[in-house]
Amino acid sequence: MKNVIVGQSGGPTSVINASLLGVYKQAKKLGAEKVYGMVYGIQGLLEGNIIDLDEYLLDKRNQELLRRTPSAFLGSCRFKLPEPALDEKTYQKIFDVLRDYEIDAFFYIGGNDSMDTIKKLSSYSSMIYGDRLFIGVPKTIDNDLAITDHTPGYGSACKYIATTLKELVRDGLVYQNPVISVVEVMGRDAGWLTASASLVKSDDCEGVAMILLPELPVDIDHFLNKVGEIVRQGKSAVIAVSEGIKVADGRYVCQLADEGTQKDPFGHVRLAGTSRFLADLIAKTFGCRTKSMELSFMQRSASHCQSLVDVVEAEELGSYAVQLAYEDKSGVVATLVRTGNHPYSCKLDYSAVHHIANAVKKIPLEWIDGENYQVKQELVDYIRPLVEGYLEPIWENGLAKHLILKK
Amino acid sequence: MKNVIVGQSGGPTSVINASLLGVYKQAKKLGAEKVYGMVYGIQGLLEGNIIDLDEYLLDKRNQELLRRTPSAFLGSCRFKLPEPALDEKTYQKIFDVLRDYEIDAFFYIGGNDSMDTIKKLSSYSSMIYGDRLFIGVPKTIDNDLAITDHTPGYGSACKYIATTLKELVRDGLVYQNPVISVVEVMGRDAGWLTASASLVKSDDCEGVAMILLPELPVDIDHFLNKVGEIVRQGKSAVIAVSEGIKVADGRYVCQLADEGTQKDPFGHVRLAGTSRFLADLIAKTFGCRTKSMELSFMQRSASHCQSLVDVVEAEELGSYAVQLAYEDKSGVVATLVRTGNHPYSCKLDYSAVHHIANAVKKIPLEWIDGENYQVKQELVDYIRPLVEGYLEPIWENGLAKHLILKK
Numbered sequence: 001m002k003n004v005i006v007g008q009s010g011g012p013t014s015v016i017n018a019s020l021l022g023v024y025k026q027a028k029k030l031g032a033e034k035v036y037g038m039v040y041g042i043q044g045l046l047e048g049n050i051i052d053l054d055e056y057l058l059d060k061r062n063q064e065l066l067r068r069t070p071s072a073f074l075g076s077c078r079f080k081l082p083e084p085a086l087d088e089k090t091y092q093k094i095f096d097v098l099r100d101y102e103i104d105a106f107f108y109i110g111g112n113d114s115m116d117t118i119k120k121l122s123s124y125s126s127m128i129y130g131d132r133l134f135i136g137v138p139k140t141i142d143n144d145l146a147i148t149d150h151t152p153g154y155g156s157a158c159k160y161i162a163t164t165l166k167e168l169v170r171d172g173l174v175y176q177n178p179v180i181s182v183v184e185v186m187g188r189d190a191g192w193l194t195a196s197a198s199l200v201k202s203d204d205c206e207g208v209a210m211i212l213l214p215e216l217p218v219d220i221d222h223f224l225n226k227v228g229e230i231v232r233q234g235k236s237a238v239i240a241v242s243e244g245i246k247v248a249d250g251r252y253v254c255q256l257a258d259e260g261t262q263k264d265p266f267g268h269v270r271l272a273g274t275s276r277f278l279a280d281l282i283a284k285t286f287g288c289r290t291k292s293m294e295l296s297f298m299q300r301s302a303s304h305c306q307s308l309v310d311v312v313e314a315e316e317l318g319s320y321a322v323q324l325a326y327e328d329k330s331g332v333v334a335t336l337v338r339t340g341n342h343p344y345s346c347k348l349d350y351s352a353v354h355h356i357a358n359a360v361k362k363i364p365l366e367w368i369d370g371e372n373y374q375v376k377q378e379l380v381d382y383i384r385p386l387v388e389g390y391l392e393p394i395w396e397n398g399l400a401k402h403l404i405l406k407k
Numbered sequence: 408m409k410n411v412i413v414g415q416s417g418g419p420t421s422v423i424n425a426s427l428l429g430v431y432k433q434a435k436k437l438g439a440e441k442v443y444g445m446v447y448g449i450q451g452l453l454e455g456n457i458i459d460l461d462e463y464l465l466d467k468r469n470q471e472l473l474r475r476t477p478s479a480f481l482g483s484c485r486f487k488l489p490e491p492a493l494d495e496k497t498y499q500k501i502f503d504v505l506r507d508y509e510i511d512a513f514f515y516i517g518g519n520d521s522m523d524t525i526k527k528l529s530s531y532s533s534m535i536y537g538d539r540l541f542i543g544v545p546k547t548i549d550n551d552l553a554i555t556d557h558t559p560g561y562g563s564a565c566k567y568i569a570t571t572l573k574e575l576v577r578d579g580l581v582y583q584n585p586v587i588s589v590v591e592v593m594g595r596d597a598g599w600l601t602a603s604a605s606l607v608k609s610d611d612c613e614g615v616a617m618i619l620l621p622e623l624p625v626d627i628d629h630f631l632n633k634v635g636e637i638v639r640q641g642k643s644a645v646i647a648v649s650e651g652i653k654v655a656d657g658r659y660v661c662q663l664a665d666e667g668t669q670k671d672p673f674g675h676v677r678l679a680g681t682s683r684f685l686a687d688l689i690a691k692t693f694g695c696r697t698k699s700m701e702l703s704f705m706q707r708s709a710s711h712c713q714s715l716v717d718v719v720e721a722e723e724l725g726s727y728a729v730q731l732a733y734e735d736k737s738g739v740v741a742t743l744v745r746t747g748n749h750p751y752s753c754k755l756d757y758s759a760v761h762h763i764a765n766a767v768k769k770i771p772l773e774w775i776d777g778e779n780y781q782v783k784q785e786l787v788d789y790i791r792p793l794v795e796g797y798l799e800p801i802w803e804n805g806l807a808k809h810l811i812l813k814k
Contacts, residue, residue, distance in 0.1 A: 012581050040583050065611075071577035078582070163711050163806055170478035170809060171708040174419050175485070176447050181704075204472075204809045296700045297588075301578040304570050305711060307805065387805035398714065398794035399570055402577060402611045 001031070001104045001326065006053075007038035007045065008072035008139075009079075009110035009117065013153025014160075014303035015314035016139045017066045017073045017403075019109045022318025023137065024057050027105075030326050036101060039405070041077035042108075042117055045097055046090070056403065065403035067311060068393050070303035073403060080113060081120045091124050098132060105133040105325040109318065111140035111151070115333055115357040122331030122353065135321045136333035136353055139314070141300045143192035146359035147351045148335035152317060153300075155310030155386030158196035160302040161185055161295060162387060165208055165238060166200045168293070172236040173206070179289040180231065180282050181238045183208075184275035186299055188244035190362045191215050193299070196383055197240035198375045209237035210373035214244040215363050218253055223278075224285055226373060231286045239373075243274050243294075253277060304400045308389025313346065320348045344385030408438070408511045408733065413460075414445035414452065415479035415546075416486075416517035416524065420560025421567075421710035422721035423546045424473045424480045424810075426516045429725025430544065431464050434512075437733050443508060446812070448484035449515075449524055452504055453497070463810065472810035474718060475800050477710035480810060487520060488527045498531050505539060512540040512732040516725065518547035518558070522740055522764040529738030529760065542728045543740035543760055546721070548707045550599035553766035554758040555742035559724060560707075562717030562793030565603035567709040568592055568702060569794060572615055572645060573607045575700070579643035580613070587638065587689050588645045588698040590615075591682035593706055595651035597769045598622050600706070603790055604647035605782045616644035617780035621651040622770050625660055630685075631692055633780060638693045646780075650681050650701075660684060711807045715796025720753065727755045751792030 006023045008016055020037075027035045035057075039049040051074075056062050066073060084091050098106065106121065108114050115136045122134035138145050143154035165183060172181050185194040191213030201207025209230050212218060230237045245253045254274040279292035313336060321334040332350045339345045367379040393400035413430045415423055427444075434442045442464075446456040458481075463469050473480060491498050505513065513528065515521050522543045529541035545552050550561035572590060579588050592601040598620030608614025616637050619625060637644045652660045661681040686699035720743060728741040739757045746752045774786040800807035 012578055043583065069577070070574045071581045075583070076581045159805060164705055164709070166806055166809070167477045167708040167710060168704060170476070170811070171419055171704050174478045174483045176450065176482070199804070199806060202804065202806070204803075204811050291704065293703045293705070294701070295705075297575060297578050297698065298571055298700070298702075298705075301574040302571070303574060384804060389805070390799075390802055392797075392799060395797055396611075397606070397609065397791060398566060398796070399573055399606060399609070402573070404577070404611050 002102045003034040003036060004032045004105040004107065004322070004325070005036040005038060005050070005098070005101065005103045006107040006109065007041045008074045008076050009041040009108060009114035010076060010140065011111070012071040012076065012300055013139050013141050014070045014156045014301060014306055015152050015311050016109055017069045018311045018314035019137050019139060019152060019318035020073055021057070021063055021066050022315035023107050023322055024053050026319035026322035030322060036103065037074045040075040041079060042081070042094070043077040043079045044075065046093055048097065050101065062403050065394060065401055067315070068303055068306065068391065068400065069402040070301040073405065078113065081117050084120065084124050094121065103132070105135065107135050107137060107321050109137040109139050111138070111142070111145060112358055112360070115353050118333065119331065119353045119357045126330065133325045133328070133330040135325050135329065136356070137318050137321045138333055138335065141193060142187060142190060144190040144360045144362070146356050146361045149338040149346060150336060150386060152310060152314035154192060155307040156302070156305065157193055157299050158199070158383055159307040159387040160305040161193060161299055162196045162199040163305055164295065165197050165240060166205050169200060169205055169208065169238050172238055177289065178234055178236045179291055180227070180236070180279070181291040181293065182275040182279040182282070183238060183240050184243050184273055184292070184294040185240055186295070187214060187242040189214055189360055191242045192363060194240050194242040195363060195375050195379055196387070198380050199383060199387065208240045210239045211375055212239070212241040212245050212373055213363060213368060214242045214246065215365060215368060216370040217248040218245050220247065227282055228286065231288050239278070241274055241278060245274060304393050306391045307387045308391050309386055311391050316348060324350055341381055341385060344388070409509045410441040410443060411439045411512040411514065411729070411732070412443040412445060412457070412505070412508065412510045413514040413516065414448045415481045415483050416448040416515060416521035417483060417547065418518070419478040419483065419707055420546050420548050421477045421563045421708060421713055422559050422718050423516055424476045425718045425721035426544050426546060426559060426725035427480055428464070428470055428473050429722035430514050430729055431460050433726035433729035437729060443510065444481045447482040448486060449488070449501070450484040450486045451482065453500055455504065457508065469810050472801060472808055474722070475710055475713065475798060475807065476809040477708040480812065485520065488524050491527065491531050501528065510539070512542065514542050514544060514728050516544040516546050518545070518549070518552060519765055519767070522760050525740070526738065526760045526764045533737065540732045540735070540737040542732050542736065543763070544724050544728045545740055545742065548600060549594060549597060551597040551767045551769070553763050553768045556745040556753060557743060557793060559717060559721035561599060562714040563709070563712065564600055564706050565606070565790055566714040566794040567712040568600060568706055569603045569606040570712055571702065572604050572647060573612050576607060576612055576615065576645050579645055584696065585641055585643045586696040586698055587634070587643070587686070588700065589682040589686040589689070590645060590647050591650050591680055591699070591701040592647055593702070594621060594649040596621055596767055598649045599770060601647050601649040602770060602782050602786055603794070605787050606790060606794065615647045617646045618782055619646070619648040619652050619780055620770060620775060621649045621653065622772060622775060623777040624655040625652050627654065634689055635693065638695050646685070648681055648685060652681060711800050713798045714794045715798050716793055718798050723755060731757055748788055748792060751795070
């Protein structure tokens with residue numbers, strides 16, 4: 001194998017760059033002459049925006065910084081490849097670039113849509129060219145990819161979310177006067193991230209009082225009954241909600257807000273915060289003090305609070321993807337298979353990309369206690385090992401240091 | 408001196424418990440028999456809600472946990488003591504409790520309002536009892552206390568805010584498609600916290616594009632002109648704004664929002680997010696993509712991102728307050744006096760509490776470049792040393808461990 005290329009795609013995570021490092025190091029180790037990076041994913045490749053990663057990563061300190069750098073070092077894109085039948089020119093252009101750079105293997109670190117790119121390129125290649133390899137490396141904080149036990153990026157996001165929620169539980173309890181805080185966590189269709197709120201309950205923390213997940217519709221009356229029980233206890237409480245929770249008729253909970261109060265700058269109804277809507281509803285119903293908060297984009301880029309397990313696995317999957325290429329695999333995605341929880345262990349495996357692309361993995365309903373807005377122990381046991389360990393930032397002048405592309 | 412008592416008051420910080428530890432350790436060292444804690448501040452004292460801190464803090468591991476515990480370990484209150492002339496009974500009750508517990512010195516860790524409590528109690532005591540000592544230990548993330556160079560809690564909040572903003576700058580730049588993110592930071596009257604956004608600019612970061620502080624009124628047209636310059640550069644940018652920024656006529660910027668769209672659950676106009684309002688305004692004016700985020704209560708309780716300088720100083724001030732009591736001082740507040748920036752150094756000092764109580768310290772206008780929405784180097788030099796160093800959490804099962812009161 002002569003040269004390889006790697007790209008990053010979709011939303012950032014705080015360990016997507018550890019996977020990039022895994023690809024780079026393993027490719028160099030196995031003898032690749034050049035490891036190229038696509039700047040802004042496949043879109044950058046189409047524009048010839050390609051760099052030689054040696055320029056940054058021959059330096060061992062830069063490798064350590066890359067591991068701890070949030071967002072995507074190479075830049076990312078949200079670009080859905082058209083079907084080859086509809087637009088073959090785009091494919092020809094991609095393969096022209098690959099030929100020009102003498103690239104034998106193409107690695108793409110991403111989520112659902114990125115795996116769709118791998119699927120299409122590997123299918124097209126096997127029909128037309130035959131000899132180029134396309135391998136996916138999974139990542140997404142949402143943890144909604146099929147087949148793989150979990151996705152890199154998920155564990156660190158959970159560590160940040162649970163650490164923050166634990167601090168917010170303490171903060172809420174500081175006064176005698178109770179307050180109900182509603183904290184909104186990312187997750188449109190799957191509640192994996194919000195479920196990490198279950199980790200907060202421990203010897204040294206009361207935990208969050210309720211966890212609302214998009215896997216089950218919310219019955220507003222039942223929800224208010226349960227909140228009433230909390231309010232009557234007279235103590236502060238934190239409620240964690242997924243942004244994507246819906247009522248039975250399929251509307252998002254935030255769409256229940258009075259339309260007149262929810263206009264975007266162009267006068268359209270907007271999906272304003274779910275947490276804001278619920279906090280207002282609770283205040284109105286019970287006359288109690290409420291707060292609403294959103295963990296927003298902080299939760300996907302908080303590399304100052306990385307899970308070591310997550311960083312290590314992200315790098316291993318990048319490395320393993322390269323090994324798969326050297327075994328002449330194509331159209332596959334590197335995956336994790338859990339082999340134990342006590343102690344936690346995972347082995348590396350792979351799956352044909354068509355099993356993974358475009359599928360969405362939700363929380364199994366039997367892991368959710370919908371009646372009480374709690375999750376079951378199985379789900380806690382599933383998440384807990386993924387937040388273990390900590391990779392301390394490299395601090396410089398008091399702030400976490402990152403590696404960035406030169407202008 | 409026989410026994411002493413300590414309380415925490417006002418809003419939480421992530422190092423207010425380090426000051427509590429400083430009081431405890433120094434009082435024990437200097438021979439206090441009992442170090443009592445008021446649960447929920449002066450309000451708890453009035454209710455006889457008092458604990459013996461030995462129960463928790465004889466254990467050295469608990470001391471380490473206390474240093475790293477967010478919010479106020481003892482609980483807090485927002486309780487303004489009435490003037491003695493209006494309600495002497497409250498004072499008599501407080502002094503009854505102090506007599507019952509044989510308390511010679513009273514330490515109160517807090518901000519403006521808490522220093523008012525110290526002022527009133529020490530005045531009253533010197534008139535009536537003469538022999539009890541009342542000492543203040545400063546804390547507030549807002550850094551708006553007079554006399555002291557800065558306040559414990561400020562440095563850690565800055566470290567968290569700047570670390571997070573740096574991650575959000577990276578996150579915003581991940582796609583080629585630009586986005587203007589407006590991030591709201593706490594600060595009604597003083598912009599000290601928001602000014603920490605200036606630390607983000609460095610070799611490895613583009614920094615935030617604009618910093619809006621409440622010290623100067625915002626001219627919306629001028630603001631939009633400056634945003635236009637950024638938008639025309641076609642790159643993503645982050646704008647940091649204080650929640651309390653106002654226009655020239657004294658209205659909060661968030662009050663400029665269409666009233667119809669800003670109702671609280673009871674139908675009253677609410678001060679909705681400043682960041683949301685500005686993000687909407689930018690989107691409407693330039694037709695570009697925007698995001699708004701609020702660092703909300705996370706920024707005052709993020710003990711997983713403590714500044715070591717801040718933790719050490721918080722503890723030293725607690726300790727020094729006890730020393731002041733042993734020197735028979737009363738009606739004073741322990742303070743910090745900066746003696747150098749290269750290298751950074753501070754010495755401990757004290758001030759009569761009436762110089763500090765109820766005063767608000769704002770950023771000197773000569774440290775602000777209002778025309779360009781930037782701060783000057785003097786302000787960067789002032790903040791930078793306060794975020795230096797890091798005290799790693801004690802992790803347990805993947806999350807930061809805290810010390811909490813038993814039920």
